[in-house]
Amino acid sequence: MPDGTLTVAVIGLGTMGPGIIATLARGGMPVRAHDLSPAAVERARAAVPQAAAVLDRLGVAPPTTGEGAVSFHDDLAGAVAGAGLVIENVPEKVEVKAAVYRALDPLLPAGTIVASDTSGIPITTLQGFLSHPERLVGMHWSNPPHIIPMIEVIAGEKTAPATVAFITDLVRSLKLLPVVVKKDVPGFVENRILYALLREAIDLVDQGVIDEEGLDTCVSWGIGYKLSVVGPMRLLDMAGLDIYQSVAGFLNADLSARRDVAGYVTERTRAGKLGIKSGEGIFPYTPDQIAALQAERARRLVAVRRILEGRDG
Ligand SMILES: NC(=O)C1=CN([C@@H]2O[C@H](COP(=O)(O)OP(=O)(O)OC[C@H]3O[C@@H](n4cnc5c(N)ncnc54)[C@H](O)[C@@H]3O)[C@@H](O)[C@H]2O)C=CC1
Numbered sequence: 624m625p626d627g628t629l630t631v632a633v634i635g636l637g638t639m640g641p642g643i644i645a646t647l648a649r650g651g652m653p654v655r656a657h658d659l660s661p662a663a664v665e666r667a668r669a670a671v672p673q674a675a676a677v678l679d680r681l682g683v684a685p686p687t688t689g690e691g692a693v694s695f696h697d698d699l700a701g702a703v704a705g706a707g708l709v710i711e712n713v714p715e716k717v718e719v720k721a722a723v724y725r726a727l728d729p730l731l732p733a734g735t736i737v738a739s740d741t742s743g744i745p746i747t748t749l750q751g752f753l754s755h756p757e758r759l760v761g762m763h764w765s766n767p768p769h770i771i772p773m774i775e776v777i778a779g780e781k782t783a784p785a786t787v788a789f790i791t792d793l794v795r796s797l798k799l800l801p802v803v804v805k806k807d808v809p810g811f812v813e814n815r816i817l818y819a820l821l822r823e824a825i826d827l828v829d830q831g832v833i834d835e836e837g838l839d840t841c842v843s844w845g846i847g848y849k850l851s852v853v854g855p856m857r858l859l860d861m862a863g864l865d866i867y868q869s870v871a872g873f874l875n876a877d878l879s880a881r882r883d884v885a886g887y888v889t890e891r892t893r894a895g896k897l898g899i900k901s902g903e904g905i906f907p908y909t910p911d912q913i914a915a916l917q918a919e920r921a922r923r924l925v926a927v928r929r930i931l932e933g934r935d936g
């Protein structure tokens with residue numbers, strides 16, 4: 624069980640880092656942040672207060688002891704000094720994560736818990752790169768991490784139950800929603816659902832069934848809107864399992880079952896068109912548009928969450 628003295632190190636300060644840092648600090652924990660890129664550190668220095676301002680709008684108050692201090696460290700050793708928890712948040716490549724774990728090993732006491740924010744690399748795979756694998760666990764936040772309250776907690780084959788309990792208690796102490804995933808499958812739960820949806824969405828655009836804007840309108844104002852209130856299992860009962868039986872009977876065989884990544888995406892990633900992070904992906908973005916888009920998305924997500932939590936509306 625985390626106590627009031629827990630210091631957390633966050634390694635990797637890109638898309639996910641600043642929101643995670645702000646959330647932990649708002650929970651009263653000192654946070655020590657590190658990225659090998661000085662540019663990423665500078666971006667994070669600006670992004671953490673921005674995420675904290677969103678937490679204000681969400682009504683997330685620090686404990687009476689106050690907000691945790693955030694410090695930035697050029698070196699990994701300095702970042703993890705005194706940390707009881709290290710959150711690994713580097714790119715989704717096994718070799719990159721493995722290198723971080725190998726670098727962490729001599730720096731950490733055996734009992735220091737290491738939580739990976741991996742989107743779906745099996746935790747058991749990652750446990751092969753860290754001594755005392757019982758202390759490694761998946762702690763999968765969703766983007767934006769300072770707004771989405773659900774966090775998946777995933778044990779690898781060698782993860783100790785106490786490690787899982789530690790992270791689920793920590794998530795609860797932040798008044799967030801831990802979901803313990805019972806099997807260490809690739810993609811866990813959230814991303815298996817999301818990637819099945821994205822595979823179908825990309826396929827529909829690729830086939831010319833609908834254009835990108837139309838796809839987003841259809842999903843955001845149809846099933847996406849509905850799923851924010853009624854989960855898939857409850858939706859089956861709401862629609863009627865007989866309806867699912869009939870429709871799935873012909874539709875399942877027609878859904879995309881591709882095992883590779885659609886050329887629609889590969890062409891863009893190979894061209895460096897990565898999305899907001901590169902200024903263009905499926906859509907083009909100017910810096911002003913990015914700032915406005917991120918502010919508006921935060922505003923809407925905050926408003927929806929407040930309503931779903933029964934605080935507004
Ligand atoms: N982007 C998303 O929507 C989500 C990503 N994740 C997962 O979180 C992890 C991080 O993802 P992002 O923040 O999107 O990645 P990112 O690419 O935006 O940021 C990664 C950061 O790690 C830094 N880095 C790379 N190697 C490093 C090293 N050896 N030591 C220290 N820092 C290093 C990079 O400089 C970069 O700033 C990945 O495992 C990803 O799958 C999880 C949930 C959502």
Ligand SMILES: Cc1ncc(C=O)c(C(=O)O)c1O
Binds near residue numbers: 741764765766767
């Ligand atoms: C496309 C995509 N891939 C992975 C994740 C999370 O691991 C997200 C997300 O959190 O939204 C995502 O959108």
